Amino acid sequence: MAENQTPILSVRDLKTYFFPDEGTVKAVDGASFDLYPRKTLGIVGESGCGKSVTARSILRIVERPGRIVGGAILLRRDSGNGRGTEVDLTQFDPESREMRQIRGGDIGLIFQEPMTSFSPVHTIGNQIVETIRLHQDVSEQQGRRKAIEMLHLVGVPKPERRIDEYAFQLSGGLRQRAMIAMALACGPRILIADEPTTALDVTTQAQILDLLRHLQEREGMTIILITHNLGVVAEMCDQVVVMYLGRVVEQGPVDAIFHAPKHPYTQALLRSIPSIHATVRTELPTIAGSIPHPYNRPTGCPFHPRCPDFMPGTCDRSEPGLHPAGENQDVSCFLYHPA
Amino acid sequence: MSLGTSVRLLDVKGLQKFFPIRKGFLKREAGQVRAVDDVSFHVDKGETLSLVGESGCGKTTTARCILRAITPTAGQILFRSEDGPVVDVASLPKSRLRPLRRQMQMIFQDPFSSLNPRRTLFDIVAEPLAANDVGTRQERVNRVAELLRLVGLRPEYMRRYPHAFSGGQRQRIGIARALALNPSLIVADEPVSALDVSVQAQILNLMLKLQAQLGLTYLLVAHDLSVVKHVSDRVAVMYVGKIVEMTDTQRLFTAPKHPYTEALLSAVPKPDPRLRAQRIVLEGEVADAANPPSGCYFHPRCRYAVDACRQETPRLEEVQPGHFVSCHRARELTLRGVGQ
Ligand SMILES: Nc1ncnc2c1ncn2[C@@H]1O[C@H](COP(=O)(O)OP(=O)(O)OP(=O)(O)O)[C@@H](O)[C@H]1O
Ligand SMILES: Nc1ncnc2c1ncn2[C@@H]1O[C@H](COP(=O)(O)OP(=O)(O)O)[C@@H](O)[C@H]1O
Ligand code: SF4
Ligand code: SF4
Ligand SMILES: [Mg+2]
Numbered sequence: 130m131a132e133n134q135t136p137i138l139s140v141r142d143l144k145t146y147f148f149p150d151e152g153t154v155k156a157v158d159g160a161s162f163d164l165y166p167r168k169t170l171g172i173v174g175e176s177g178c179g180k181s182v183t184a185r186s187i188l189r190i191v192e193r194p195g196r197i198v199g200g201a202i203l204l205r206r207d208s209g210n211g212r213g214t215e216v217d218l219t220q221f222d223p224e225s226r227e228m229r230q231i232r233g234g235d236i237g238l239i240f241q242e243p244m245t246s247f248s249p250v251h252t253i254g255n256q257i258v259e260t261i262r263l264h265q266d267v268s269e270q271q272g273r274r275k276a277i278e279m280l281h282l283v284g285v286p287k288p289e290r291r292i293d294e295y296a297f298q299l300s301g302g303l304r305q306r307a308m309i310a311m312a313l314a315c316g317p318r319i320l321i322a323d324e325p326t327t328a329l330d331v332t333t334q335a336q337i338l339d340l341l342r343h344l345q346e347r348e349g350m351t352i353i354l355i356t357h358n359l360g361v362v363a364e365m366c367d368q369v370v371v372m373y374l375g376r377v378v379e380q381g382p383v384d385a386i387f388h389a390p391k392h393p394y395t396q397a398l399l400r401s402i403p404s405i406h407a408t409v410r411t412e413l414p415t416i417a418g419s420i421p422h423p424y425n426r427p428t429g430c431p432f433h434p435r436c437p438d439f440m441p442g443t444c445d446r447s448e449p450g451l452h453p454a455g456e457n458q459d460v461s462c463f464l465y466h467p468a
Numbered sequence: 469m470s471l472g473t474s475v476r477l478l479d480v481k482g483l484q485k486f487f488p489i490r491k492g493f494l495k496r497e498a499g500q501v502r503a504v505d506d507v508s509f510h511v512d513k514g515e516t517l518s519l520v521g522e523s524g525c526g527k528t529t530t531a532r533c534i535l536r537a538i539t540p541t542a543g544q545i546l547f548r549s550e551d552g553p554v555v556d557v558a559s560l561p562k563s564r565l566r567p568l569r570r571q572m573q574m575i576f577q578d579p580f581s582s583l584n585p586r587r588t589l590f591d592i593v594a595e596p597l598a599a600n601d602v603g604t605r606q607e608r609v610n611r612v613a614e615l616l617r618l619v620g621l622r623p624e625y626m627r628r629y630p631h632a633f634s635g636g637q638r639q640r641i642g643i644a645r646a647l648a649l650n651p652s653l654i655v656a657d658e659p660v661s662a663l664d665v666s667v668q669a670q671i672l673n674l675m676l677k678l679q680a681q682l683g684l685t686y687l688l689v690a691h692d693l694s695v696v697k698h699v700s701d702r703v704a705v706m707y708v709g710k711i712v713e714m715t716d717t718q719r720l721f722t723a724p725k726h727p728y729t730e731a732l733l734s735a736v737p738k739p740d741p742r743l744r745a746q747r748i749v750l751e752g753e754v755a756d757a758a759n760p761p762s763g764c765y766f767h768p769r770c771r772y773a774v775d776a777c778r779q780e781t782p783r784l785e786e787v788q789p790g791h792f793v794s795c796h797r798a799r800e801l802t803l804r805g806v807g808q
């Protein structure tokens with residue numbers, strides 16, 4: 130199992146806050162998890178829980194007025210002969226040469242909306258070539274050949290023609306493939322996919338997920354898959370991290386998360402999703418209340434105002450930490466660890 | 469479910485909507501997008517019919533024709549209006565549409581851009597009342613309070629602006645506005661696809677509750693089949709402007725008869741890692757509605773295609789009572805649905 134391997138990336142007590150004029154938003158507030166080589170880690174949770182900010186923190190592209198205020202992001206690189214070196218990404222300047230090498234070189238990123246990550250005034254080919262030449266010392270010609278090869282790899286038909294098209298000329302599915310090609314152009318070992326299929330049809334989604342799986346097998350990639358679609362997580366991931374209000378509330382192997390969820394939030398989330406296996410025309414159980422506004426973080430356990438298992442005097446007083454509960458599963462809840 | 473005594477609220481017959489493709493300097497017509505091409509279905513009072521299919525297959529265009537937001541190219545849209553008579557919405561002159569518009573309302577996909585940020589909840593929800601000169605100011609205030617309560621919002625909120633509300637709450641506001649004039653038909657185009665998972669459930673439950681309480685009829689446009697299963701009585705699957713399969717929800721999900729429906733069902737990610745399916749991954753893209761393939765439009769992507777499929781266009785036929793399929797091989801194929 131993953132346990133006897135060394136993680137390729139470890140996030141430790143990460144805190145990324147935003148400081149707009151109105152107050153502080155603790156977008157990520159003490160998140161920790163490990164990423165193992167050649168595995169797919171899913172990060173799930175309702176919108177605003179800090180999934181994207183976690184991804185952006187790893188790549189050091191958190192925009193102002195946000196910044197990492199605490200914790201560590203340890204990236205391990207193999208320096209041959211089984212020995213590795215470890216760097217803490219939080220220690221680099223976001224604009225440093227090292228960070229620019231790591232972005233795209235070690236870690237690739239694909240977003241939900243490929244339209245916004247391609248410039249409308251350059252062809253997709255130019256942008257992919259530019260990315261390649263940022264990381265590798267190759268000629269324009271060689272870069273172009275490599276770009277065509279990448280587009281071919283991700284299943285863009287007639288890549289030698291498509292390479293000279295603009296993003297808006299491509300369908301949603303092709304655009305997403307082109308973005309994957311750009312993210313993979315420099316052979317990153319880690320791919321972060323932030324809602325990569327949320328804007329797509331189920332059929333196109335199935336194609337893209339299939340593509341990611343094949344690329345993982347072929348290239349031995351490690352994937353962080355961020356999504357609020359629990360079906361996608363069940364199909365793709367080995368490990369799952371469940372976030373709520375900037376914290377990891379539960380994590381474990383995918384089977385345990387779906388078949389033996391421990392945290393009341395994970396349980397509620399799983400119950401509330403519309404399922405294709407449901408009985409026709411039935412009400413869905415819902416999670417009480419709604420996510421609190423980021424300025425009004427509840428005291429104690431952040432989930433307590435919505436929790437069916439709330440224990441007055443305990444859950445609203447102190448904050449539970451993330452501790453082991455069962456094999457390979459961690460949970461942050463007083464039901465499992467007395468205050 | 470439709471009972472023996474069901475009333476047909478909407479009867480769409482042979483609906484077509486073609487859009488011209490203009491090219492070049494003179495914007496000469498260079499062809500047509502057959503966005504909706506010979507679509508027929510009905511919706512009974514109190515039921516929910518869902519239109520599903522991939523992006524661009526003509527779902528929204530069908531919905532917009534029914535609301536006469538656009539004028540259809542051909543076909544009939546027979547609507548039973550409140551006072552009894554059946555009218556053809558497709559051919560009604562614009563001047564006579566107004567009273568009908570009160571009876572058909574729309575819920576939009578994007579709760580963020582569909583509400584004017586500079587108007588209060590009262591202004592937004594009362595807007596259809598004001599536009600139709602319904603009630604005095606005080607009556608409108610009372611009606612808005614009642615509507616907000618109905619959709620699960622506090623009446624005190626009516627003085628606030630939409631930016632203070634979450635996506636789910638904004639969708640509730642949109643629903644309250646749609647209900648203001650007591651419509652009989654609600655057309656909902658992707659009402660939950662922009663919402664968070666946990667909020668989707670709340671809005672779907674609200675739609676079910678309102679339907680039971682007010683006897684509403686829904687025409688739902690959605691591409692998420694899990695959502696569709698939770699709220700529909702019947703489902704029509706569209707592919708490149710045509711209905712390829714239509715039947716009651718249970719049957720469509722458990723015993724589909726069109727290869728495209730089978731592929732759509734199989735593509736839905738199942739929220740259970742033990743069911744990691746041998747999925748049917750449909751290769752290629754949806755056919756171009758301006759230049760569809762010969763024969764059955766689905767044949768280039770169909771794993772069951774035979775020679776006849778490349779030449780002859782199948783017709784939508786009733787292969788079992790209430791089960792319509794447009795496939796040459798509908799009677800011989802045994803396709804895989806999803807279990808309970
Ligand atoms: N005003 C228009 N002019 C030209 N073509 C149009 C117009 N509106 C829609 N179309 C075309 O008609 C076809 C059907 O579009 P429609 O919006 O109905 O699809 P849809 O099923 O609602 O898709 P989606 O799931 O993406 O919302 C598409 O090929 C679309 O490009
Ligand atoms: N640029 C920003 N300025 C202020 N707050 C932000 C910014 N970006 C994100 N946030 C806040 O950080 C929190 C986490 O956001 P995000 O990581 O995008 O959530 P998600 O889990 O949906 O990806 C939210 O409360 C969000 O409003
Ligand atoms: S700590 Fe208490 S409030 Fe928080 S999830 Fe556990 S039981 Fe619920
Ligand atoms: S008619 Fe032929 S190509 Fe079309 S769906 Fe049926 S089997 Fe497939
Ligand atoms: Mg996000």
Ligand SMILES: [Mg+2]
Pocket residue numbers: 527528529657
């Ligand atoms: Mg649409």
